[in-house]
Amino acid sequence: MxxxxxxxxxxxxxxxxxxxxLHRAAYAELGLTDWTYDRFEIDEQALPGFIAGLDSSWAGLSLTMPLKRVIIPLLDSVSETASSVEAVNTVVFTRDGRRVGDNTDIPGMIAALRERGVDTVESAAVLGAGATASSALAALAVICTGPVTAYVRSRERGDEMRGWGERLGVDVRISDWAQAKQALHAPLVIATTPAGATDALAGAVPDAPGTLFDVLYEPWPTVLAAAWAAHNGAVVGGLDLLVHQAVLQVEQMTGRSPAPLAAMRNAGEEALAAR
Structure with a gap:
């Protein structure tokens, strides 16, 4: 067969x-023996040709950098969530051959926070201003009732974040990266920066910190996350985000719900431990 x-x-x-x-662990748990999930090294130039060459056996795609925006013109429709941040990380191929784009990073962030008891906050801080930061603002549009301060390294980045805030209905305030230690006093801090970028902040973690959501998963824990945990603050990590957004992808691609969160997380933890 x-x-x-x-x-x-x-x-x-x-x-x-x-x-x-993560996806193969889900298939195994769900008994989907005729499903396969692979990885392909594809850049922006190769993407149109790859998409054009897919046959009817394809159910879906996960997209990571640098493809989340360039995929959009190749799709038949895009969800409101994905449109809000101009980023698609999930494509589902319907039975009638349509290509439907969605963004599971945003609901994945919300689910990861809610799993740790963070349903709503009065204010928040975002460290960084890249692609993940716009998804963080979209998640904060749902759970944050007050202002969000973004700590950025340039005026251009600040303008971008302010623009995203206006689109998403979030009161974004901009602060220079030099003041980033102030961010750590917010009830929710979302770190969207590359590995090492927040290490210098670890010594400034307050005595009774709120929740830190650090989107990295390797290396883990980050220096900041370790310091946060040492001060008894709640920490949500990049693997939490990865698993929750993958759960939503599995459900959309297979039509099976709920996807096996625990089995997927265990598989991810084992894989990271083996690296």
Whole structure:
């Protein structure tokens, strides 16, 4: 029997992606023996040709950098969530051949926070201003009732974040990265920066911190996350985000719900521990 259902993650670089491990763990738990999930090194130039070459066995795609925006013109429709941040990380191929784009990072962030008891906050801080920061603002549009302060390294980044805030209905205030230690006093801090960028802030963690959501998962814990936990603050990590957004992808691609969160998280933890 041929493999009737295919899915994969696309991006560049892609070799370290945990998505195949998470999705395959879900398939095993759900008994989906005729499903496969692979990874492909695809950049912006190669994407149109790859999409054009897919046959009817394909059920869905996960997209990582640098493809989340360039995929949009290749789709038949895009969800309101994905449109709000101009980023698609999930494509589902419908039975009638349509390509439907969505963003599971945003509801994944919300689910990861709610799992730790963070349903609503009066204010928040965002460290960084890249693509993940716009998704963070979209999540904060749902759970934050007051202002969000973004700590950025340039005026251009600040203008971008303020623009995202206006689009998403979030009161975004801009502060220079040099003042980033002030961010740590917010009830919710979302760190969207690359590895090492927040290490210097670890010594400034307050005695009774709120919740830190650090979107990195490797290396883990980050220096900041370790310091936060040492001060008994709640920490949500990048693996939490990765698992929750993958759960939503599995449900959309397979039509099976709920996806097995615990099995997927265990598979991810084991894979990271083995690296």
């Amino acid at each position: 041929t493999h009737a259902h295919r899915a994969a993650v696309l991006g560049s670089p892609i070799a370290h992606s945990l998505s195949p491990i």
